Amino acid sequence: MNEKRSIASWALYDWANSAFATTVMAGFFPLFFNQYWADPSNPTRSVMYLGWANSVASIVVALLAPFLGAVADRGTAKKKFLFLFAFLGVLMTGGLWFVAQGMWKFAALLYVLGTVGFSGGNIFYDSLLPGVATEKKVDFVSSLGFAMGYIGGGILFAVNVLMFLKPGLFGIPDGATAIKLSFLSVAVWWAVFSIPIFLFVKEPRLVDAVPLHKAFVMGWRQLMDTFSHIRHLKVVGLFLFAYWLYIDGVDTIIRMAVSYGDSLGFDSSILISALLITQFVAFFGSLGYSWFARKIGVKPSIMVAICAYCLITILGYFMNQSWHFLALAICIGLFQGGIQALSRSLYTRIIPRKKSAEFFGFFNMLGKFAAVVGPFLMGTIGYISGSQRMGILSILILFIGGAYFLSRVNITEGEIMAKKYLAD
Known part of the structure; x- marks a missing residue:
């Protein structure tokens, strides 16, 4: 019973913070940023600003991630840091309510800090998974977390979309106020549904744990050691490089799809509806992909998803009608949760369990450094070329590179090396 409660409470945090990923990061913030806070007459420049904001947030998290992971391992402080970053995300998201029209710099600052809270918290959320x-349940539990995130974030986003499209039903004066209220609802949702993970998920206690202030000093030393650990665990290093490449394209599509569609002139209601469709398709896709991985293996399943994203990117370059955007939203939903969940569970298999936060710090660091490149590349190339279509096409090479290096990862060898590391 305690095991089931712990699993459910852990997965519920994905339900909680995914509201930020859907309503804020992927949905209303890009739309509102382009049309309300920035310059609606120059959508290409607005996309560039948004890409830069995503890149800045990713740089901050990427630089902090491995160090914080090392500190958490030494001080048994995973839940403490999770609370700190979740609190930051909740506070900054709620603060978007106060940003007036035209104040794009202030909006970008709160968004960057909110994204740091969201992404930083995920480092410690992921590190609690082992x-x-x-070991037998890790693929299922990882997929369950993503599935809960998609359905939870989708439910709140559905309400937020209805508020935006039919503000009169809620007694809201206009769509702009509805979007601001949506940001507040995300903050409340995130805070309330985060409570179970702090109450019912127990963090394994270390025999040699040290006080937090000493953990910072020791964490820095441990961070330096991690480079040598990864060098000796060659399978881990190779997988991280492959992950760094292909997850870049995934994160870029998640963060920039609505902004890209807006720059092509698609109606706001179509863009938001497509994102909502993606959420609910991704719920079933995450669970279905767990079954798919049991049939053909984790690594082949990730390869299939990468190939699918290559096709989606190419089709995205050519799309010119609203139904194209809706169709691609369904395709993204089928593979988005699967590639994220299985990447996390595969990584869990090949790292030493006693250093999970430290290694997940590097896992998230590379993922966030990838998210620096993608949005910046898409926004900048789109601005220079004057065509966002060229921007979206530029991320194709990252999927191809990721697939190539993933094909060279030997999971069995990685599992053996991780267990040998524990024995040494």
């Missing part, structure tokens, strides 16, 4: 799930 203590929650047994």
Whole structure:
């Protein structure tokens, strides 16, 4: 019973913070940023500004991630840091309510800090996975977390979309006020549904744990050691490089799709509806992909998803009608949760469990450094060329590179090396 409660509570945090990923990051913030806070007459420049904001947030998290992971391992402080970053995200998201029209710099600042809270918290959320799930259950539990995130974020986003499209039903004066209220609802949702993970998920206690202030000093030393660990665990290093490449394209599509569609002139209601469709398709896609991985293996399943994203990117370059955007939203939903969940569970298999936060710090660091390149590349190339279509096409090479290096990862060898590391 305690194991089931722990798994459910862990997965519920994905339900909680995914509201930020859907309503804020992927949905209303890009739309509102382009049309309300920035310059609606120059959508290409607005996309560039948004790409830069995503890149700045990713740089901050990427630089902090491995160090914080090392500190958390030494001080048994995973849940403490999770609370700190979640609190930052909740506070900054709620603060978007106060940003007036035209104040794009202030909006970008709150968005960057909110994204740091969201992404930083995920480092410690991910690092709790090995203590929650047994080796046999890790694929299922990882997929369950993403599935809960898609359905939870989708439910709130559905309400937010209805508020935006039919503000009169809620007694809201206009769509702009509805979007601002949506940001507040995300902050409340995130805070309330985060409570179970702090109450019911137990963090494994270290025998040699030290006080937090000493953990910072020791964490820096441990961070330096991690480079040598990864060098000796060559399979881990190779997988991280492959992940760095292909997850860049995934994150870029998640963060920039609505902004890209807006720059092509698609109606706001179509863009938001497409994103909502993606959420609910991704719920079933995440669970279905867990079954798919059991049939053909984790690594081949990720390869299939990468190939699918290559095709989606190419089709995105050519799309020119609203139904094209809706169709691609369905395709993205089928593979988005699967590639994220299985990448996390594959990584869990090949790292030493006693250093999970430290290694997940590097996992998230590379993922966020990738998210620096993608949005910046898409926004900048689109601005220079004067065509966002060229911007979206530029991320194709990252999927191809990721697939190539993933094909060279030997999972069995990685599992053996991780267990040998524990024995040494």
